[in-house]
Amino acid sequence: MASKFINITLKIWRQKNGTTKGGLETYGLNNVSTDSSFLEMLDQLNEQLINERKEPVAFDHDCREGICGSCSLYINGRAHGPDRGVTTCQLHMRTFKDGETIYVEPWRSRAFPVIKDLVVDRSAFDRIQQAGGFVSVNTSGRTIDANATPIPKADADKAFEAAACIGCGACVASCKNGSAMLFVGAKVSQYALLPQGKVEAQQRVLNMVRQMDEEGFGNCTNTGACEVECPKGISIENIARMNREYLKAIVTED
Amino acid sequence: MSKSALLSSSIAKKYWMAITGLFLCLFLVGHLLGNLQLILKTGEEGRRAFNEYAYFMSHNIVIKVMSYATYLSILFHAIDGIMLAVQNKKARPVAYAYNKPGANSSSASRxxxxxxxxxxxxxxxxxxxxxxxxxxxxxxxxxxxxxKDISVSMGQNPLTGQEMKNTITVTYALTTNGDYIEYSYIDPQTKKKMDIVEVKDHVKFYAKDKDVEIGEGYKDLHSLTVAFFGQDRSKEGVPANKNAGLAVTLYVLAMLVLSFHLWHGFASAFQSLGMNHPRYTPAIRAFGKVFSIVVPLLFAIIPILLFINK
Structure with missing residues (x-):
């Protein structure tokens, strides 16, 4: 496919830091290759801003191959833009029309405060993980091979699908309630399905849900927006599994 | 079981929403079956059947327990729902300047x-x-x-006060002239109207001056209801509601709102309770959609038919 060049108008959220008020700024950007990714387009904009002696737009990015979950942008009213099953770095400018106005905003959540421009602090997810999103393993040297434990294929597959979560926060950003239940559901499920995770299952779900609530995320109302916008296609089946695990845990807790 | 987890955690709140919501779905089915009697049986027979049903519903102890469970469910569902909505609002203090929620979720669910x-x-x-x-x-x-047939054995005839030597059966034919205060006794033999009955406590009939209960009437909920939706029941003491058209319109609108609420709510309750399974969830979803259309529709048809047939 021959590459094309388009001219676009960008409305980008600019905010100096967490304590100042932000607002949308309008920028014109010409000669954007339709083959470039959305992040490359922002690089191009930043070059233009630097040449104009202006402050470049701050945005999160790292691997640029859809695996790290850094590129958290709310584009034209949707997390990671209009395409499904992609992160922002996997979104290409061919998705947009010549002359189009594109809105770019940071994730909006009380638990994800804006640090600068489009960069938000997602350490709330880290704290949820620290509350129970792990398996305690003795690493003193006498470890046993994980493959020595037989696991049904179907369970392994489901655990793997849940573990595909990259913690990008698109679920929180898309949810009208700013709920983190798809993230926590995935993190609970990936262990709940495996024998290694069953040992700490009860405390894991209780601690992770408590931390999630403390961080100020909203409550799930099963709209299903999260699974639609999730770049890794994680199903809300994982939220149901977390709900089951939680019910089991609160009725059997000492 | 920690108390705080059961009441205040985000997931437990959803359990309560789901349990009370599903219980209210059961209530809807019961209420609907009762209401359908208004159109399934017509005439005096329908009136009698409905009023006897209403009497049963307000006097049976099992129904009483269920009714309190229903009141509690409605209140809990509403209060819990408001608490959840307030928390959810707080979870996003700054709104998106440009948002397209229709791309990923149904408007009912939002x-x-x-x-x-x-x-x-x-x-x-x-x-x-x-x-x-x-x-x-x-x-x-x-x-x-x-x-009402009331068998009176030895003792006093409640109407006349005479001593009775033998077991006799006296039939009281009580009729109403439309005014709730004036009920009269029609002697079955002579067919003469006698002014010897009075009403106490709205439903109890007493022989005048004798203070002896001779029968009990049913509160005429049937006439009250059909008159509310436009039918003239002046003969029974309730003239047609002048604003029946408005009443029917608002009722139908409310059922439309209920339909949208159930469209998302029914299947959502199962998800909240952790029931999501590739084999059963599609069936639950399908049943939920049918339920959300059929139940409000049948509710709405009743006042429409009452209004049309006035």
């Missing part, structure tokens, strides 16, 4: 709190129109009288 609030207002109005009048209001309530 507006459960608004739909629920509208239903709550409807329930309050609905209960003041019928439940309050039936149970607590001191306003005159039309009574539905039926011929």
């Amino acid at each position: 507006n459960m709190a608004v739909l629920g609030s509208a239903i709550f207002i409807f329930i309050a109005i609905h209960m003041s129109n019928f439940w309050w009048k039936m149970k607590y209001s001191s306003d005159p309530m039309p009574l539905h009288l039926m011929t």
Whole structure:
């Protein structure tokens, strides 16, 4: 496919830091290759801003191959833009029309405060993980091979699908309630399905849900927006599994 | 079991929403079956059947327990729902300048709190129109009288006060002239109307001056209801509601709102309770959609038919 060049108008959220008020700024950007990714387009904009002696737009990015979950942008009213099953770095400018106005905003959540421009602090997810999103393993040297434990294929597959979560926060950003239940559901499920995770299952779900609530995320109302916008296609089946695990845990807790 | 987890955690709140919501779905089915009697049986037979059913519903102890469970469910569902909605609002203090929620979720699922609030207002109005009048209001309530056979054995004839030597059967044919205060006794032999009956406590018939209960009438909820939706029941003491058209319109609108609420709510309750399975979830979803259309539709048809057939 021959590459094309388009001219676009960008409305980008600019905010100096967490304590100042932000607002949308309008920028014109010409000669954007339709083959470039959305992040490359922002690089191009930043070059233009630097040449104009202006402050470049701050945005999160790292691997640029859809695996790290850094590129958290709310584009034209949707997390990671209009395409499904992609992160922002996997979104290409061919998705947009010549002359189009594109809105770019940071994730909006009380638990994800804006640090600068489009960069938000997602350490709330880290704290949820620290509350129970792990398996305690003795690493003193006498470890046993994980493959020595037989696991049904179907369970392994489901655990793997849940573990595909990259913690990008698109679920929180898309949810009208700013709920983190798809993230926590995935993190609970990936262990709940495996024998290694069953040992700490009860405390894991209780601690992770408590931390999630403390961080100020909203409550799930099963709209299903999260699974639609999730770049890794994680199903809300994982939220149901977390709900089951939680019910089991609160009725059997000492 | 920690108390705080059971009441305040985000997931436990959803369990309560789901349990009370599903219980209210059961209530809807029961209520609907009762209401359908209004159109399935017509005439005097229908009136009698409905009023006997209403009497049963307000006097049976099992129903009483269920009714309190229903009141509690409505209140809990509403209060819990408001608490959830307030928390959810707080979770996003700065709104998106440009948002396209329609791309990933249904409008019903995003507006459960608004739909629920509208239903709550409807329930309050609905209960003041019928439940309050039936149970607590001191306003005159039309009574539905039926011929009552009362066997009187030895003792005193409650109507005449005469001593009776033998077992006799006296039939009291009680009729109403439309005014709830004036009930009269028609002697079965002579067919003469005799002014010897009075009404106490709205439903109890007493022989005048003798203080002897000779029968009990049914509160005429049937006439009250059909008159509310436009039919003239002046003969029974309730003239047609002048604003019946408005009443029918609002009722149908409320059922439309209920339909949207159930469209998302029914299957959502199962998800909240952790029931999501590739084999059963599609069936639950399908049943939920059918339920959300059929139940409100049948509810709405009743006042429409009553209004059309006035």
